Every structure is written in structure tokens, then in C-alpha cells.
Amino acid sequence: MRKTLPVIAALGVAALAFTGCTDSAADPDSNGSGDGDSGDLRTVRVAALPIAETGAIWAAETEGIFADHGLELEIIPSQGGAQAIPALQNGDIDIAIAQPFGAFRANLADLPIRIIGNYANSNAEGEDVNSVVAGADSGITDLADLSGKRVSVNSLGAAGDVTIMKAVDDAGGDSSTIEFVEVAFPEVPAQLDAGNIDAAWAPDPFRNQVVDAGGADLVYPYQATIPGLTVLTNVTSTEVLDRDPELIEDWSAALDEALQFAAENEDAVREAIASNLEIPAEVVDGIVLPEFTTELDTDDLQSLIDLGIDYSVLDGEPSLDELVTE
Known part of the structure; x- marks a missing residue:
């Protein structure tokens, strides 16, 4: 049996119920391709969960990695992949950092959604995320x-x-x-x-x-x-891919550098988590971080699809050949 608790149902009704976490503010008509507020920077609107894993892009933004690639982030908190998919379809965001099930269902419904890379994996051994x-x-x-x-x-x-x-x-x-x-x-x-x-x-x-x-x-x-299973993937729409391939190219290059920075600078990630989630540093010290990487294991995605079918969570088999565009 599955349902949503009434007291928090409103959190899942809207894909984007919160304002952005950064100081950037995207023009609603820009669709991510217009200039940002800082010189020639372009705003890219990214939906992400307000959890520790998002510390990687918070830290990279502070480091100036996205600006080096001509991008200014507007990070918009969301609850999960299922809620982010409608926002991608409506053009409210350019990118979603999300679990893959939203993309799986989009593919089954013939919606123009694509996984363009990974973001983070769970830890195959030891403490997990x-x-x-x-x-x-x-x-x-x-x-x-x-x-x-x-x-x-x-x-x-x-x-x-x-x-x-x-x-x-x-x-x-x-x-x-x-x-x-x-x-x-x-x-x-x-x-x-x-x-x-x-x-x-x-x-x-x-x-x-x-x-x-x-x-x-x-x-x-x-x-x-599925030890080491992806925690979060990097998702966009074919509309964004077709309209502004340069934006996706710059975003992908920036994210790859950002995740490498996060993997090599754990203290910076923890500092970003403490600042953005407004939690004490001593609490952040106890947080288990994932493996940050853009490399996507499609075999693990297929294993996850198989589980979804076995437990009747998916009513068909998504085509990874169609869905994954790296």
C-alpha cells in the first residue's frame, strides 16, 4: 500500500514549491539560455534535493567552477525525481539532479526526458549515504x-x-x-x-x-x-538538448569538474552543507558522503529496473538505449 501523509501532502503536489537557494534569479522567459545577472554568465536552473549530496554543487559554485564555464546556478529545491519531471517538461528548469525512477516513468510514457550522466553513487561498502x-x-x-x-x-x-x-x-x-x-x-x-x-x-x-x-x-x-547503486542522476529534456546544446555541453563539463572537486575536497563540501542547510558543523562532520561521479553504470540501472518490475512499481521496461544520452 502506498499513499502520502495528509499533513505533508502539499510538499509533493508542486514540483517546485520553494524559491532558489542561490542569489541568482532566472528570467522566466530565458529558458536558461539568456545572460545571468553577472556579466556574460548564463543562468542554468537546477532542481536538487535539499540534502547533503547537493553539497557538491554548492561547494563548486563557491569555488567559482560554474562561473569558469560561463554559468550561474539557480538551485531550486525539489522533493524528488517524480516531482522534477513535470518542471522539466514545462520549461521551469533546465536540469534535475534526481533519482532515475522519474526518468524511467517518463520513458515509459514516451515523454522527452533524457539522463545525461550520473551525479553520485552510494557506497558499496562501509557506511552508506x-x-x-x-x-x-x-x-x-x-x-x-x-x-x-x-x-x-x-x-x-x-x-x-x-x-x-x-x-x-x-x-x-x-x-x-x-x-x-x-x-x-x-x-x-x-x-x-x-x-x-x-x-x-x-x-x-x-x-x-x-x-x-x-x-x-x-x-x-x-x-x-545493488551495492554502489547510483543515488542521483543528471536529467534534462530533449527540448533543452535541441534548443541549447551549448548550455548542456558547458553544464556537463562544469559538473564533471565540480564533482571531481567535491571528491577531492571533502571539507569544502561539508562547509557548503553546513551553510546551505543551516546545520551545525559538528553535525555535518558525522554525515556520510557518496561517491561523486558523472560516470553512469547502466548495468546497475538495469538491475534497478528489474527490481521495479518485480515489485510492480514499474508497469513496463524503460529503454535505456533511448533514455541515456551521455
């Missing part, structure tokens, strides 16, 4: 205990619930009895405290907030199913 956590008073101590419980994900029918279902079944539980509900990551600690959900899929810093309050850290679902 997201996990399933349960509240301190939930009574949940292992994966099988999730059977019959309410478990939140940020976007229904995506990598979170699919990998959780697989992990629960492999642990001897019954994933068909889990009630998945949609909760934005920043709302997870409060929803657990209120008893509206029993467990949640969450990245840092929200996972750490739950664990530090006495909650249980149950599993890294990506590691339990």
Missing part, C-alpha cells in the same frame, strides 16, 4: 519487523521503497504488508516523533538526528540489494 531508521519507541529492531508497519520514503515508487522491499523479503519479512507513505526527508524526525510513521528511509543529516535520539539504524538498502 542512506538507511532505514526506526523511532526509539517503535519496538522495531530488525528488517523483518518492518512487516505490517508504516515506512516513509521521499518519493513513492522509486529506489527507496523498491530496495527496502527487496531487503525486507531477503531478511524473511513480508514486504507486501508494508504501508509506504511519502514524507520529505527534512520531515522524517518529526513524523517519527509524532508516531505518524514507524520507520523511514533517510539520508544524513536526518538519519543521524533519528539515531542520535535513540532510534535504530536497520539497513543500508542499496548495499543490501
